[in-house]
Amino acid sequence: MERRAFGFLRNYGSVLLLLLGISIGSIIGVFFPGFVDRLKPLGDIFLNLLFAAVIPLLFFAIASAVANIDGTQKLGRIIFTMVSVFLGTILIAAVCTIVALWFFPVEPPRPLQETADTLLQAPGDTWGDKLVRFVTVDEFYKLLSRDNMLAFVIFSFLVGIAAMRSGESGTSFRKFLLSGNDVMKHLLILIMKVAPVGLGAYFAYQVGTIGPELFGFYAKPLGLYYVLCAFYFIVIFSIYVYIAGGWHGVNRFWKNNILPSATAISTCSSIATMPVNLVAASKIGIPPAVANVVIPLGTTLHKNGSSMSSIVKIYVAFVLVGWDFFEPMTLLTALGITVLVSIVAGGIPNGGYIGEMLMISVYGLPTEAIPAVMIIGTLVDPIATLLNATGDTVAAMLVSRFSLGRSALKTAAHRTGGDEGDGKD
Template identity: 45%
Template sequence: MSKLKAYRFPLILISSIIIGSIIGLIFGEKASVIKPFGDLFLNLLFMVVVPLVFFSITSAVANMDSMRRLGKIMGSMITIFIITGIIASVTMLVAVIIIPIGVGADIPLETPENVEALTLSNQLVSTFTVPDFVDLFSRKNMLALIVFSVLIGVATGLTGEAGKPFARFLESGSEVFMKIIQLIMYYAPIGLGAYFAALIGDFGGELISDYAQAFIVYYPVAFLYFAIGFTLYAFIAGGKKGVKRFWTNILTPAATALGTGSSFATLPVNLQAAKKIGVPKDIRETVLPLGATIHMDGSCLSSMLKIAFVFGVFNMEFNGISTFLTAIGISLMAGVVMSGIPGGGFIGEMVIVTFYGLPIQALPIISAIGVVVDPPATMVNATGDTVASMLVTRHLEGKDWMDEIVD
C-alpha cells in the first residue's frame, strides 16, 4: 500500500492521459472543444516558469560555498549532456539502419513562406543575450534569462556580507514559487487529459498516413531509451537505490512532459522530483533549468530520425562511417539549439536542412515528423535532465550521496 501511495498521483496523471487519448480517438477533431482546459494548465505552468527559473538559479548560485563549486557543476554537467546526447543519437542511428524509413514515401513538397536565413554569429548573440531588460521576462529568451540569473547569483555571492539579505530573498522566492507549482499540479489531471484529447483528435490521423514509419520507429525507441537507458543512468548514479528513487519520482514529470509537449512546462515538476530523489539544491537548480534548454536526448533521437527520413525521401544514400558520424554531430547540435517550448524544433530542423544543403522543400517534411514524435521526445528531453542531475551529483559528491539529507 505504501508503494501504491507513492505512485498514486503519477498513476492519476497517466490515467487522465489515457482517458483523454480515448476521447480524442472517439471524437476526432470535435475533441478540440475541451482544448481550452488543457491550455489553461499549460498557461499556468508557463506563467510561473520565468520567475521560477530566475529565483531557482540565482539562489542556487548565490548560496554556493565558492565559485569553484559552480565551475565543477557546469563542467560535469556539460560533459554528461554531451555523452548522453551522443548515446541517444547512436541509439536512433542503429534503429534506422535496421528499419530504413522514408524510402518510397509520397509526401507533397510545399515551400514555407518567409523563411529567414540564419547565421551562426547572429544566432549566438540572440540566443544568449537580449537588447532590453524587459525581454528577459519572455520564455522565448530562456537562455538569456539563465545567463542573467547566473550573473546575478555570482554577483550576490561575491558581494559578501552585504549580499546575504538579497541571497535570503532569492532563496525565499525560490521556495514560494515551488509552492505555487504544487498548487497548480492539483489541476494537472484535468489539464493533461483535455490537452491530450485535443492532441490525439487533431493529429491522430497523421499517425496512419505517410508518417506511420516515423511513428512506428520513434515511439518504441524513445520509450525503450526512457525505460532502459535512464534505468542504467540511474544505476550508475546511485546503484539500486538510485533506480528505485528515480522511478518512484519520475512518472509525474514524464506524464506532464508527455501531455504538454514542453520541457519548460515540466521544469517545475522536475525540480520537485529531483529534490525528492535527493539531488542537492545547488546542483538541481543549476542543471535542470539549463538542461531544459540545452540537454535534449529526445531531440537527438528525433533529429537522427529526421535525417534518415529525409535522406530516404530524396533517394540519398544514408550509409558509410563519415555519413553516420556527421549525422551524429548534427543530431547533437540540433538537440542543443532546440528550444524547450512546443514547436521549438524549427531551428534544429533548419540546421539539418542548411548543413546538408537540402532543398527548402525538405523543411515541411521534417517539421511534420516533429509534430508526430513531439510527445515522447519531450518526455525523454525533460526526464533526461533529472537523471543527468543524478549523474552530476554522483560525480561531485561520491558514491554515497544518496545517504545524505537534502534541503
C-alpha cells in the same frame, strides 16, 4: 489494512487522479475527436499557468542554488561535469539511433509534392548576430519572455554568482533568493492541483488530432522511433540512474518520474515540465546545488529526444531524395547537427522546427524533403519531449554522482526526508 490503504492513497492519490484524467482524455480523443477542440482551452489554461510560473521559478531556483554553493560543492566542478554529461548523453542517444536505423532500414516514403520555398529564405542576419540574440538581450523586459530562455538562464546564473561573491553584505539578498525559491515551489504545488484536468484535456487533443496520422503514411519510421525511444527511456535511463545512485537511485527515479513524464507527453514542452522536474529531483534526493542548476540549463541545452529525432529526420529526408545516409561524412555531420539542435531547439512546443531548418540548410536538401521532415518532427514531438525533459533529471543525478561523489544522493535524501532503503548499491 485501513491504515495501509490510507497511506497508499496519501502517497499516490495525486498520481491516480492524474492517470484518471489522462485516461478519460485519451478515451475522449479516440471516440469523440470532434469534441477535443472544446477541451483544449482547459489544457491551455493549465499550460499558461505553468509558463507564467516558470520565469520567476527559474530565476529563484538558479540564482539561489549558485549563490549558496559552499566550499564542498565547487561551482566549476559542477559546470564542467554538467557539460560533459550533456554532450555524452546527447551523442550516445544519436549513435543508438544510427545503429537502430542501420539494422532496421526504412522503406522510402512516397515523395510529397508540396514545397515550402519560403522556409528556405535565409534572413539577412549573420550567425554572429543570431548568437548574440540567442545568449543576450538589449532590454531587461525581454528576459521575461520564454523566447529568450537561454539569455534569462545566463542572467540568473550571473546574479547567483554575484550574490555568492558579495560576501556578508549579500547575506540578506541570498536569504531573499532562498525564500523566493520556496514561495515559487508552493505556487507550483497549487497550480499542479488542476493537473488531472489540464493534462487530461491535452491528452484528448493530442490523441484526437495527431493520433490518426500515426497509422498512415509515416507509420514505419515513426514506429521504429517510438520503439527506440521507449527502449532508451526504460533501459538506458535505468542504466544511467543506476550508475548515479545504485538500485536505490533507480527506485527513487521511477517512483518520482510519473508526473514529469505525463506533463512532458501531454504538453510537448520541456519548459512546462521543468517545475515538476525540480520537485521530483528534490524527492529523489538530488542536491539543490546541482538540481537547480542542471535541470533549468538542461531544459535549453540537453535534449536526448531531439538528438534521436534529428537523426531520424535526416535519415528519412535522405531516403526520400535517394541519398546515402550512412556515408561517413554524412554521419559525422549528422552528429554535429544533433549537438546544435539540442542547443538551438528551445524548450517550447514544436521548437524542433529551428533544428529542421538548420538540417535542410547544412545538407542542401531539396524543397520536397521539407514537408516530410516537418511532419515527422510534429509526430515525434510528444515522446521526444518525454526524453528531453525527464533526461534532465537523469543528467542531474549523474552530475551529482561525478561532481559530488557517490554519497551525494543519499546525503541529500536524508536532508529532504527522501526514501532510504529502496535498494542496495
